Amino acid sequence: MILKRVFQKPFKQQMLFFFVPVTVASVLIIGLYSYFFETNNIKKNASYLMESTVNQTSVLLNDKMMTLFSQMINLSNSAAVNNLLLDGGSSGRADNFDDLLACYDSMEEIYQNYDQVIDSLYFCNNRGEEVKYFTSDVPRHIGLSLSEWMKKYNSSPHGVYWLNDHKNDVFQTMTPHRVISVFRIIGSPESQSAGILIFNLSSSYFSGIFDNVRISQNGYMMLVSRDGTLSSSSMQNQYCLTLSAVEKLKEHFGTNGSMDLRSVTNQKMVVTYHTIEVNGWMVAAVMPESDLLSTSSEFKVILMVLISLLIFVMISLTGMIARSISKPIEYLSDQVLKFDGGDMEVSFAVESENEIGVLSHGLSYLKRAVTELLAQVRREQEQKAKMQLLAMQEQIKPHFLYNTIGSIRQLVNMGKNQMASDLCVELARFYRLGISGGNEIITLAEEIDHAHSYLEIQKVRYEDDFEYEFDIPQEIAHTDMLKLSLQPLIENAIYHGIKKKEGIGTILVSGEKQQDRIILKVYDDGAGMTEDELQDLRASLALPPEVSWTRHFGLRNVNARLKLYFGPESGLEIESVKDVYTQVSILIPLKKKAGGSGSHA
Known part of the structure; x- marks a missing residue:
């Protein structure tokens, strides 16, 4: 019923009724596709940049940690440390002062070479002999319980362990130092000779590296191990990952990739991670998805403005096209109705050079031909039989013409403008060939062309x-x-x-x-x-x-x-x-x- 009422409206309103929604829908679909396509590209580019950044950061940290790990292994295998680990007097000396001094000198040399990274160094054996190097605040207490450490850390076959960010309990100062420790336990609680060598690395050094890595406005870097995490000092609490999210991230030790996790404020966080070879820890870049889409928000505003302008232009053009097509067709349709009603004075003149103009010229020729033929019928009574046949022939044409123009109007109403245009051309051609300059005898080729136009x-x-x-x-x-x-x-x-x-x-x-x-x-x-x-x-x-x-x-x-x-x-x-x-x-x-x-x- 609604469509029936619409088709009863003026032709221009019909075109606007059908074309405007289609135009608006098309523009909106294109706009939405562009927005999602651009958003997807932004996500892909951001993901690529995050992967590249995390990979470079992990390579840097692996290089630093591997260097210090090598220094620790070399020192633990040095002659001075081995002599200090021997049972007292087994070397034939009353004391091990020279070995203690040599061990201290080695620590000092290592510290001088890596003073930005190293916080402190410590060695002790089960006889209570200690070598320590610490240059910051004066410690209130230095030392540890070797037996307790050996009981706590006994799972590594080589006695080497890494501890993520923690308070330095070996060198206790007024202001606690946060360190990352790599240490080696030599021997066991049952061994006659046992000891421990600890390299305490400054946590602030690593967090400083993370602070220099720009992820996004609110993004940050993390160093994740099984015993804890170290994050950028610039991390805001609202973007901190939940404990369950961190545990889920730990399930991927030894691999590289990305995943979506939740912050403590339930915001969606995009996490890209990479494993460090030296200790199996994980470097992770954490970024709120809102940061990822901030650029697309600007694009969305621009796109909405462009879509609005495009819709306005398309609606205006649709109205202009509707007027340009409907006005001459409605005029010709009205004239054909008058002509079909017997008004021989109608005019089919239309100021147009397109197919409608061709149809207008064809109708004008048709009108003149019909008028001349009717005049000839009145003049040539002696050829009554022949003229009666010609008159009957001409009586057929207005009805066919009216039906065809009705079909043209219907095609335009349906939005098939190209088919309507083609039909106008064929109709004009049909009448032009049918008129044939007034000749009743034409070539077979011309008659075939006329039949082809009709078909x-x-x-x-x-x-x-x-x-x-x-x-x-x-x-x-x-x-x-x-x-x-x-x-x-x-x-x-x-x-x-x-x-x-x-x-x-x-x-x-x-x-x-x-x-x-x-x-x-x-x-x-x-x-x-x-x-x-x-x-x-x-x-x-x-x-x-x-x-x-x-x-x-x-x-x-x-x-x-x-x-x-x-x-x-x-x-x-x-x-x-x-x-x-x-x-x-x-x-x-x-x-x-x-x-x-x-x-x-």
């Missing part, structure tokens, strides 16, 4: 109800032909054959030369006729033109005109089988020249 028009009107084909040899293309002979036969094939058939029909227009005559055939595989119907049609064709007969008007008209112009040997022959086919043949003798007025010579 194109009807094919648009009836869509896929039929297919058609022409098979005309070139040798007969310039044969004289009575115009408007094929079109009525094709029309009859469509309306009485194809339309009554289920499925797609076929129309074949063919021609051949047989000795002294030309035979043109219009074949269709439509409904066909019964034998009684065929005999009735043949009987109607045999009647003289002046006999009034309400049926088979088109075929009788063509048959009478052929005999009028080409003599009694010309005319129509009809064959048909019910539900199989119908074939109408036009017979034109070559030895006969066209009769009638001198313009037919």
